[in-house]
Amino acid sequence: MANKITAIRGMNDIFADSAEAFDYLVKTSENVLHQYGYHSIRLPLVEKTELFARSIGEVTDIVEKEMYTFADRNGDSLTLRPEGTAGCVRAVIQNGLTHNQVQKLYYTGPMFRYERPQKGRYRQFHQFGVEVFGLPEGQIDAELIILSARLWEQLGLENLELQINTLGSNEARMAYRQILVDYFSEHKEQLDEDSLRRLDSNPLRILDSKNPDMKELIEQAPKLIDHLDADCLQHFEEVKAHLDDCGIEYVVNPNLVRGLDYYNRTVFEWVTTELGAQGTVCAGGRYDGLVEQIGGKATPAVGFAMGIERLVALLMDKNLVPPQRQADIFLVLLGEKVTRPGMVLAESLREAFPQANVQMNIGGGSFKSQFKKADKSGAAYAIVLGDQEVEQQVAAVKPLREEGEQKTVAWDELVDYMQPLLNA
Structure with a gap:
């Protein structure tokens, strides 16, 4: 008898009740997006490796350690997409979708990262992503957060906490970056191995460390919001005002920096304590410089992505998936x-x-x-x-x-x- 062939570790079959919950989540999300005037876009699973190195950042963990990269028959370096935003930006540039027009888009599908599999974190995982191009106003940042809150309401999900922050402009962040390097350099003996590695390459990520031994050091670090220019502060106040007007509760988390290099100004996460260590179910923010960074004309942009497996786990744990329609x-x-x-x-x-x-x-x-x-x-x-x-x-x-x-x-x-x- 031939040896049984099994799935690759961290790449799971989705079937039965999980598949029903998956489909229910996607369909409900699409319905909410249609309410707000968003349109579907379908993106390739494979892109040129350069796209992710240029957008995500060459010194990020994703690019350095986690991407599935290979050479094709022509010798070109290709990568299974580890996230959706970079491919969506490439698509709108290549197809001329940002020329004097606003685009409000959504997509869904598998992403790939070579990580240690655990509950809520897999090597093939699925995201539902939303991206907006051409609108610089804080109003659209708020709309994305508000529509995600409406989705939780329609799904019956409660006890999700919204955390928001602003990363300011690229100029303000670069100045703050040096302030952080100086601060953490004075306390090198308290930094763990990951933080020491990030000190020169990406010091803002030290603020996101989950190491309890560094909690006090991070809490006493200089705050980015104290080093922002007036325009960025006004933009953040606009976002908060819209959330307040619509009754959306939030917590300002000054250590929320997101793991990708391309974010600026507004960043946000919806988090839960009901999934163990993998508590973030939806996250995003503004990335005004990315379109130009990838080769397009400077275009304001903002978006978010939801982790489908994590949300499916929540829906199933709380018995929130309607029963499969029976025969008539x-x-x-x-x-x-x-x-x-x-x-x-x-x-x-x-x-x-x-x-x-x-x-x-x-x-x-x-x-x-x-x-x-x-x-x-x-x-x-x-x-x-x-x-x-x-x-x-x-x-x-x-x-x-x-x-x-x-x-x-x-x-x-x-x-x-x-x-x-x-x-x-």
Whole structure:
């Protein structure tokens, strides 16, 4: 016997209840985005490695340690996308979508990072991303946060905390960067290995360290918000004012810096304490310099991404996924002559009632076993065909969920007979 082939570690099959929850989350998200006038975009899974090195930052953990990168037959370096924003920016530049126009886009699909698999963190994971191009106002930053809050409400998710911060302009952040380097350099003996490595390459990421031994040192570090220019402070105040007006509660977290180099001004995260260490379920912010950095014309941009696996875990833990829609009609087929006319009859019902769930027995079986299948399907009505019904071109319609008599109905009258029953 050949050895069993299994899935790659950290790349999981999604099926049964998890798949139902996955689909429910995506469909609900799409419905909310449509309410706000956003449009779908489909992006490739594979991009040139240079795109991520240039956008995410060559000295980030993602680019240095986590990307799935390979050379194709032409020798070009390609990478499975580790996140969606860079590919979306590349797409809008390449297709001229930012020329004197605003774009409000969303996408969903798998991302890939070579990480240590754990609950809520996988090597193939799925994101739902939202990106806006062409609007510099804080109003659009607030809209993205507000629509995500509306999504949580529609999903029934509670106890998600919104944390916000501002990273200021690139100029202000670079000046602050040196202030941080000077501060942490004076306390090198208290820095762990990761922080020492980041001291020169990305000192803002030290603020996001989860090492409890460094908590006091980080809390006493200079705050970015104390070193921002007036325009950035005004932008942040505008975002907060819109959130206040719409009743969105938030916490200003001065140590929220996000893990990617391209962010500026507004950054935010929705976090929960109900998923262990992987508590961030949605995160994003503004990245005004990225379009120009990748080769386009300078364009203001802002967006966020949701972790689908983490949100699915929350939905399932709280039993918030509606049950899978059950059958409306189940065709019970008994006898040698019924298979072909039964198939035709089922198709005529699907044609007449496109919203109905019409199932039929396939593979034979006794009257009793087929009615067990009909009951398990949840169907409201069974339509029974035997050899005698085929000869007479009639069908027996039997209610399964309520009191009522079985009726014999001619095939050419079946649609009219079922109409009021299905619309009741």
